[in-house]
Amino acid sequence: MAAAAMAGGAIDRSLVLKNLCKEYTRGKPVLRDVSIGFAGKGVTAIIGPSGTGKSTLIRCVNRLVEPTGGQILFMGQDLARLRGTALRAARRRIGMVFQEYNLVERLSAIENVLCGRLGYVPPWRAWLRKFPQADVDMAFELLEAVGLADRARQRADALSGGQRQRIGIARALMQRPDLLLADEPTSSLDPKTSVEIMELMRDLCARRDIPVIVNIHNVELAKRFAQRMIGMSAGEVVFDGGPGELRDEHLKQIYGGEAWL
16 A cells, blocks of 8 residues: 655654564463554654563564464554565665664675665676666765765775764665664664764754654663653553653562662
8 A cells, every 4th residue: 555645745744653462482472462553753762671672572573483363553553464565665664773783794885875776776787786877876965974984895894883873874775764773772882972873864854854753771872862751661651752751660560669760
């Protein structure tokens, strides 16, 4: 189905989860009937302890993890029901930034960025690395935007962690996505680089009107960059509000206990 449009012709990039469930082991739910909507703009941060379902929720959206039940409504489609060609087409509209970068180590920075167009070019072009000139130009523009134009020909395995994550962001934006998902994008980085990565995602996506949903452990970093915070505990949403609304009592409910505060 064509992308849903709002009044005035603007694209509706909102995402709605209805009764989303996931069980890796039968009878042991990781996501418990999660129903929540995400606006088609800005940065939404999902916080919560390890094992509470944050990464599973993110990965269910783009079907890297198969949901056990429920609906994932995005741009006029239920992503949970898609298969084959329809699923591949939907995934092209959803960019992903990974915790461990997921770059092809032997390829150069520019080649890794161009991997964001693999869903749009024939396999033989990808194999021969013969991308259309417009794609090559865009890849160089994105490298410039993430501050790595001078590293375009450098292999990925020669880059630092922060540089690799910048390449990961550029690759995701190379898809021209309608939604960006980020799964713990700063957990392997030092504090300064973590701030820089969050700034890049926020600013580059804001310029392109791309909503961002980020799963993140660092609560203060989330509060600094997100317009909305979602707290999860034991597979359920237990907090939903702005950064200024998040209080110690909410954090106790999300993470348990209070000695760590």
